[in-house]
Amino acid sequence: MNRIYASVAPAAMALSLPVSLSLYLFPATARAQQSPAPVASAASIEVVGRRSSDSYLAATASGAKSDLPLRELPQAARVMSRQALDDLGAVRMDDALDYVGGISRQNNFGGMWDNVAIRGFAGDINGGMALLKNGFAGNRGFQAPRDTANIERLEFLKGPAAALYGASEPGGTINVVSKSPLWRAAGAAELYAGSHGAYRATLDTTGPLADGLAYRLNLAHERRGSFRDHVDTRRTLAAPAFTWRPAPGTRLDYRGEFLRHEAPLDRGVVAVANSLGAVPRGRFLGEPADGDILVENLAHQFSLEHELAPGWHARAGLAYLGGAMRGYSTEAQPALQPDGRTLWRQRRYRDYQSDDISLQAELGGSLQTGAVTHQLLAGVEASRLDFDQRMLRANPSAARPYAIDVLAPELGQLYGHPRPEPAPNADTADRQRTGALYLQDTVVLGHAWRVVAGVRADRYRQDLRNNRTGADTAQRPHAVSPRVGVSYLPGAEWTLYASTGRSFRPNTGADAAASPFDPEKAQAAEIGAKWQNAGGTLGATLALFDIRKRNALTADPGHPGFSIAAGRLRSQGMDFDLAGQLGRAWRVNASLSYIDARVASDNTLEAGSPLLNVPRLNGSLMLLREARLAGGGRVGVGGAVTYSASRLGEGRTRAQAASGAPAFELPSYALARLVAYWQLSHSLRVSLDIDNLFDRHYYSSSFQRTWVTPGAARAATLGLQARF
Numbered sequence: 001m002n003r004i005y006a007s008v009a010p011a012a013m014a015l016s017l018p019v020s021l022s023l024y025l026f027p028a029t030a031r032a033q034q035s036p037a038p039v040a041s042a043a044s045i046e047v048v049g050r051r052s053s054d055s056y057l058a059a060t061a062s063g064a065k066s067d068l069p070l071r072e073l074p075q076a077a078r079v080m081s082r083q084a085l086d087d088l089g090a091v092r093m094d095d096a097l098d099y100v101g102g103i104s105r106q107n108n109f110g111g112m113w114d115n116v117a118i119r120g121f122a123g124d125i126n127g128g129m130a131l132l133k134n135g136f137a138g139n140r141g142f143q144a145p146r147d148t149a150n151i152e153r154l155e156f157l158k159g160p161a162a163a164l165y166g167a168s169e170p171g172g173t174i175n176v177v178s179k180s181p182l183w184r185a186a187g188a189a190e191l192y193a194g195s196h197g198a199y200r201a202t203l204d205t206t207g208p209l210a211d212g213l214a215y216r217l218n219l220a221h222e223r224r225g226s227f228r229d230h231v232d233t234r235r236t237l238a239a240p241a242f243t244w245r246p247a248p249g250t251r252l253d254y255r256g257e258f259l260r261h262e263a264p265l266d267r268g269v270v271a272v273a274n275s276l277g278a279v280p281r282g283r284f285l286g287e288p289a290d291g292d293i294l295v296e297n298l299a300h301q302f303s304l305e306h307e308l309a310p311g312w313h314a315r316a317g318l319a320y321l322g323g324a325m326r327g328y329s330t331e332a333q334p335a336l337q338p339d340g341r342t343l344w345r346q347r348r349y350r351d352y353q354s355d356d357i358s359l360q361a362e363l364g365g366s367l368q369t370g371a372v373t374h375q376l377l378a379g380v381e382a383s384r385l386d387f388d389q390r391m392l393r394a395n396p397s398a399a400r401p402y403a404i405d406v407l408a409p410e411l412g413q414l415y416g417h418p419r420p421e422p423a424p425n426a427d428t429a430d431r432q433r434t435g436a437l438y439l440q441d442t443v444v445l446g447h448a449w450r451v452v453a454g455v456r457a458d459r460y461r462q463d464l465r466n467n468r469t470g471a472d473t474a475q476r477p478h479a480v481s482p483r484v485g486v487s488y489l490p491g492a493e494w495t496l497y498a499s500t501g502r503s504f505r506p507n508t509g510a511d512a513a514a515s516p517f518d519p520e521k522a523q524a525a526e527i528g529a530k531w532q533n534a535g536g537t538l539g540a541t542l543a544l545f546d547i548r549k550r551n552a553l554t555a556d557p558g559h560p561g562f563s564i565a566a567g568r569l570r571s572q573g574m575d576f577d578l579a580g581q582l583g584r585a586w587r588v589n590a591s592l593s594y595i596d597a598r599v600a601s602d603n604t605l606e607a608g609s610p611l612l613n614v615p616r617l618n619g620s621l622m623l624l625r626e627a628r629l630a631g632g633g634r635v636g637v638g639g640a641v642t643y644s645a646s647r648l649g650e651g652r653t654r655a656q657a658a659s660g661a662p663a664f665e666l667p668s669y670a671l672a673r674l675v676a677y678w679q680l681s682h683s684l685r686v687s688l689d690i691d692n693l694f695d696r697h698y699y700s701s702s703f704q705r706t707w708v709t710p711g712a713a714r715a716a717t718l719g720l721q722a723r724f
Contacts, residue, residue, distance in 0.1 A: 074485025141354025
């Protein structure tokens with residue numbers, strides 16, 4: 001079932017997101033003569049285990065598909081390096097998301113997935129955020145929260161990416177880059193213990209296996225309690241990687257991953273009388289007897305690259321991404337009963353399975369025509385996603401309310417009724433097919449000008465079968481997505497740029513007449529300035545943007561329970577990022593965003609209403625200072641603060657606005673984090689991380705007044721890291 005776009009749906013349905021990414025870099029013959037030498041990228045630092053004294057500033061982003069340095073690229077892009085992840089003590093991708101400009105947290109499906117909005121746009125309401133993994137689709141089907149054990153860096157590519165990746169959001173895309181095998185033997189083992197009964201162990205080992213063959217293996221296992229009652233998590237990750245060089249100029253890469261995630265589905269707390277705080281942040285309103293939801297993900301990625309001639313490469317890629325989710329949950333109805341404390345609940349059983357296959361082929365190279373250099377890229381892609389969803393559901397009623405008193409709960413006490421057994425509610429088979437052709441030209445015009453222009457043509461096919469009713473729905477949309485950006489380099493440290501592009505994303509499902517929806521379409525424009533110091537150790541980007549989207553799904557007032565593609569949205573604002581080193585001893589990461597994201601027009605929601613979970617203002621600052629000890633060791637001490645302004649917590653309808661009912665908002669909050677480490681020797685290190693240092697009560701996101709995610713309480717983690 002489709003829901004209005006101002007909320008994230010509780011059932012995760014597939015998003016067709018055909019993507020491709022060249023992992024090679026074009027030769028930079030002309031650029032090397034015209035640009036200052038960039039700092040080494042995070043990917044080139046061959047370190048195993050937690051890092052010290054590496055930069056937060058990256059030179060390039062593989063997701064941009066261009067060898068232009070980030071300072072010269074006509075696009076805002078922020079790379080969260082492995083050093084930054086280590087300094088934050090980030091064990092999940094979610095731990096790093098507050099430290100990038102333009103990012104705002106969204107409903108996380110009861111802790112079962114990662115979800116953010118970029119520049120105000122949160123992605124498919126049933127599929128979540130736009131995400132790539134090594135350039136392949138990384139978020140189709142159902143994917144558990146990402147573990148950082150095998151992540152080398154996170155690339156936040158802001159602005160429309162449809163000219164390269166097809167169906168996507170106009171606000172931006174995140175590319176997760178995995179760790180690669182190294183050509184020397186190395187290893188690291190890490191142990192962590194923390195508050196609320198948290199334990200974690202990881203292993204990272206790499207090296208050559210034979211002449212031209214190297215491996216890497218990342219393992220992680222975690223058992224974590226919670227400040228939330230009855231909410232414990234177990235996770236296991238195994239991620240092998242191989243690189244084979246059978247001949248000069250030829251390289252075959254394999255990246256694999258298996259992730260098992262087990263936890264109760266936790267919809268959070270409820271607002272009482274439109275206010276938060278009456279229900280303690282640790283109170284669980286589900287039923288512990290339901291047990292855990294199990295999510296299992298399996299990924300295989302192959303990339304074959306061959307040098308055809310000096311300056312020209314061909315690449316072919318194959319990826320498989322499988323996902324499965326099953327288990328029982330008890331979930332709140334949208335509102336409390338009239339007494340203001342009784343909550344009716346549903347009981348659900350989910351059984352989801354997805355299989356996603358992508359094929360890519362690319363040809364790229366460099367051409368010199370006088371003083372002009374062209375870096376050319378041409379690619380084709382095909383993908384197939386099969387997504388089967390089966391849900392059983394027991395709805396409450398006056399005779400069987402399956403209720404709980406949120407102010408004085410008695411879990412397991414079902415008001416004289418046995419726990420309801422869910423009955424068939426949804427059973428669908430979704431088959432999505434895509435085919436695409438894309439072209440890009442990166443032009444270097446003398447010392448001062450850079451132009452990036454590209455276009456992609458997509459054909460999309462979806463066949464949706466309702467196994468309960470026998471109804472079939474089919475759609476065959478297609479789209480052409482252009483993009484162009486221009487950079488001007490007035491000096492060795494500054495860049496001014498402007499860009500514009502279009503994006504699209506198919507709307508899955510059907511309306512009341514069983515007809516497919518028109519796809520979402522968006523137009524975005526951006527201007528900005530970039531600065532990097534002469535030493536290449538500190539850089540900043542300031543961007544101003546304007547994004548307009550149409551055909552967003554909204555409730556159909558003539559057919560309750562159904563949707564129509566009639567919503568229009570807009571987002572305007574700025575985001576700022578700064579990262580790098582301040583002198584030899586300090587590392588800094590800072591971000592600031594002002595986003596005015598609103599409903600422009602809608603059949604149900606109030607025009608001018610803010611978009612869900614998007615604060616107008618948020619920001620962050622992280623500083624870490626290192627010092628060498630007399631005996632050769634090293635210590636580092638630092639901290640971080642994040643701030644989020646108040647934001648809408650539930651979609652506001654025109655009827656609510658007309659009645660004068662107050663909007664439901666999540667309050668603003670500011671958090672502090674303390675990080676410290678002691679490098680006893682080259683091979684041994686101790687770390688201490690304290691999150692939410694002052695134990696602030698806050699709420700990170702919401703779907704509705706009865707599904708509000710409370711922020712984590714103060715937690716300390718002590719770690720021991722050893723290299724071998």
